Amino acid sequence: MVSRIVICKKVLFYLAIILLCAIIISPFILLISYSLKSNAEIFSFRPQLIPIKPTLVSYKNVIFSYKVGGSTFVTWTLNSLIVCGAATAISILFASLAGYSLSRFQFQGKSIVWSIVILIQTLPLIIVLISFYILLGRFHMLDSLWSLFLSYIMVFIPVGIWLFQGFFQATSREIEDAARIDGCSYFGVFWRIVFPLAIPGALAIGLFCFVVGWSDYLFASVIIRSSKNWTLPLGLMSFQGEYNILWGEIMAGSTLITVPIVILFLYLQRYLIKGLMAGSVKG
Amino acid sequence: MILMKSIFQYLSKNKTAYLFIIPSIAAIALLIFYPMIKTVVMSFTYWYIAIPKSRSPFHPFVGLENYRDVLAMSHFQKTIIVTLVYTGVCVGGRMLVGLGTALLLNKKFVGRGIVRGIMIIPWAIPTIVACIIFTLALDPVYGIVNSILQELNFVETNIPFLSKPNWALLSVIVVGIWKYFPFVTLMLLAALQGIPQSLYEVASIDGASAWKKFISITWPLLRPVWAIVMLLQIVWTVKEFELIYLITQGGPDYATATIGIDIYLNAFRFFKMGAAAAEGMLLLFFSILFSIVYFKFLMKKGESMW
Numbered sequence: 001m002v003s004r005i006v007i008c009k010k011v012l013f014y015l016a017i018i019l020l021c022a023i024i025i026s027p028f029i030l031l032i033s034y035s036l037k038s039n040a041e042i043f044s045f046r047p048q049l050i051p052i053k054p055t056l057v058s059y060k061n062v063i064f065s066y067k068v069g070g071s072t073f074v075t076w077t078l079n080s081l082i083v084c085g086a087a088t089a090i091s092i093l094f095a096s097l098a099g100y101s102l103s104r105f106q107f108q109g110k111s112i113v114w115s116i117v118i119l120i121q122t123l124p125l126i127i128v129l130i131s132f133y134i135l136l137g138r139f140h141m142l143d144s145l146w147s148l149f150l151s152y153i154m155v156f157i158p159v160g161i162w163l164f165q166g167f168f169q170a171t172s173r174e175i176e177d178a179a180r181i182d183g184c185s186y187f188g189v190f191w192r193i194v195f196p197l198a199i200p201g202a203l204a205i206g207l208f209c210f211v212v213g214w215s216d217y218l219f220a221s222v223i224i225r226s227s228k229n230w231t232l233p234l235g236l237m238s239f240q241g242e243y244n245i246l247w248g249e250i251m252a253g254s255t256l257i258t259v260p261i262v263i264l265f266l267y268l269q270r271y272l273i274k275g276l277m278a279g280s281v282k283g
Numbered sequence: 284m285i286l287m288k289s290i291f292q293y294l295s296k297n298k299t300a301y302l303f304i305i306p307s308i309a310a311i312a313l314l315i316f317y318p319m320i321k322t323v324v325m326s327f328t329y330w331y332i333a334i335p336k337s338r339s340p341f342h343p344f345v346g347l348e349n350y351r352d353v354l355a356m357s358h359f360q361k362t363i364i365v366t367l368v369y370t371g372v373c374v375g376g377r378m379l380v381g382l383g384t385a386l387l388l389n390k391k392f393v394g395r396g397i398v399r400g401i402m403i404i405p406w407a408i409p410t411i412v413a414c415i416i417f418t419l420a421l422d423p424v425y426g427i428v429n430s431i432l433q434e435l436n437f438v439e440t441n442i443p444f445l446s447k448p449n450w451a452l453l454s455v456i457v458v459g460i461w462k463y464f465p466f467v468t469l470m471l472l473a474a475l476q477g478i479p480q481s482l483y484e485v486a487s488i489d490g491a492s493a494w495k496k497f498i499s500i501t502w503p504l505l506r507p508v509w510a511i512v513m514l515l516q517i518v519w520t521v522k523e524f525e526l527i528y529l530i531t532q533g534g535p536d537y538a539t540a541t542i543g544i545d546i547y548l549n550a551f552r553f554f555k556m557g558a559a560a561a562e563g564m565l566l567l568f569f570s571i572l573f574s575i576v577y578f579k580f581l582m583k584k585g586e587s588m589w
Contacts, residue, residue, distance in 0.1 A: 105300035215409030265407035
């Protein structure tokens with residue numbers, strides 16, 4: 001009798017786990033499945049989860065034939081990669097220095113700086129964007145990738161400082177002290193010892209920032225106009241035309257921009273969770 | 284002179300600390316604070332790009348007129364209600380689902396590593412892609428959700444999820460919960476694993492039931508983290524823009540227009556910059572309120588636990 005209850009509990013437990021997995025993963029499966037369907041199959045009144053006749057035609061269309069004003073998916077991918085990559089690199093450099101400083105040194109005004117960093121995490125950035133847009137217009141910098149680069153720096157640096165502070169707080173400082181005693185300068189310690197050891201954490205924080213930019217629609221839609229400067233989200237949204245939506249192509253494009261990110265997240269998630277936990281909860 | 288000297292000494296001692304922090308502070312001041320102060324000023328000036336007032340100054344000071352305009356908007360009350368409902372239900376849902384799944388994943392079972400690994404997927408999928416997937420899945424004619432509901436005989440006719448006000452709000456809430464509950468799960472799971480196993484062993488010896496253990500060990504130790512994660516979720520959700528905008532654009536008839544979306548529409552579709560700035564101030568006020576609470580919690584917890 002007892003063993004039957006135990007078995008029942010086990011079965012219920014695994015059912016809950018399976019349900020959880022299904023909820024988590026089904027939209028992702030749907031995405032990949034739709035990207036392999038032809039448009040005829042997508043526009044059927046009885047949609048199937050598994051494509052009946054898998055085809056790569058949507059991928060081919062997205063990469064080779066879809067054009068808006070002479071720009072292609074490849075242009076937008078490059079734009080996204082360059083802007084997000086550059087903004088991430090600069091922000092990681094600035095934010096790691098600041099995060100290190102906040103976690104290791106005592107100085108006047110430290111608590112004010114730290115309060116500001118935390119306050120910015122909760123700040124609705126659209127407030128900043130309103131006058132940022134006006135200022136860009138005044139300096140004739142609208143519709144430029146440089147402006148987008150600046151706005152991503154503005155988003156990434158505070159998040160970066162927040163995460164790096166937690167990250168450095170959680171790492172030991174004994175090697176650093178030893179290097180200081182051996183006559184290494186503070187910047188030398190940072191560059192030769194701290195940063196190399198922090199690379200996994202820096203990769204995770206960098207990825208976190210990069211993805212924010214990679215999927216950003218708010219800033220891109222306000223700042224960028226012409227199709228040669230579009231980033232991937234703007235390009236993807238353009239598939240949703242006024243009268244017809246190229247679902248197959250949208251799904252293929254979405255899969256292309258999602259799968260590398262998901263793989264990177266899975267790979268770096270241990271560091272990501274440790275960093276977020278340290279920054280957001282331990283304070 | 285002595286003062287100068289001591290300031291100099293102080294600075295050189297802390298030179299590295301300041302040197303490391305100055306690039307970031309400069310960027311924040313220039314790119315965040317300067318525009319933000321401009322927005323505050325804008326909220327008190329006439330700033331409607333489509334119909335400029337010809338008299339100089341170009342953007343005259345109008346006192347609280349923008350604020351009055353915002354309060355007089357016919358859909359303002361709706362916007363506030365939608366924002367509160369979206370934030371409340373989304374955060375509540377994420378916290379409950381997050382707690383349940385964290386407790387589930389804290390048990391040892393075959394394949395736990397894999398399940399915990401894929402937990403991060405909804406969060407890793409770019410918001411725009413998530414919105415595209417759900418827009419197609421919820422389509423009234425070709426959507427797979429309707430086809431499944433029909434198959435299971437739950438509904439007679441297809442539900443127009445995104446074009447009926449209440450269905451649209453429910454849909455974006457469900458997507459909002461799905462996208463971010465893994466964040467809560469993973470945070471709570473990390474906290475659960477910090478609870479010493481010996482406490483449970485002692486309780487088992489005393490013959491405590493699973494529920495008793497949860498109430499007297501797990502929950503008291505988990506609650507500080509739970510509260511902080513919830514506060515973070517509130518401040519992040521109340522300003523939500525992309526996830527809703529990319530599915531419904533705030534429609535139908537402002538049924539899913541949270542305050543973040545309404546600010547965006549006012550500023551960048553209707554170009555009523557002054558009104559948008561004033562509305563932004565309301566959102567800012569709310570955000571600052573909650574971030575002060577968050578900060579207090581963080582400080583209190585920093586003293587007591589770590």
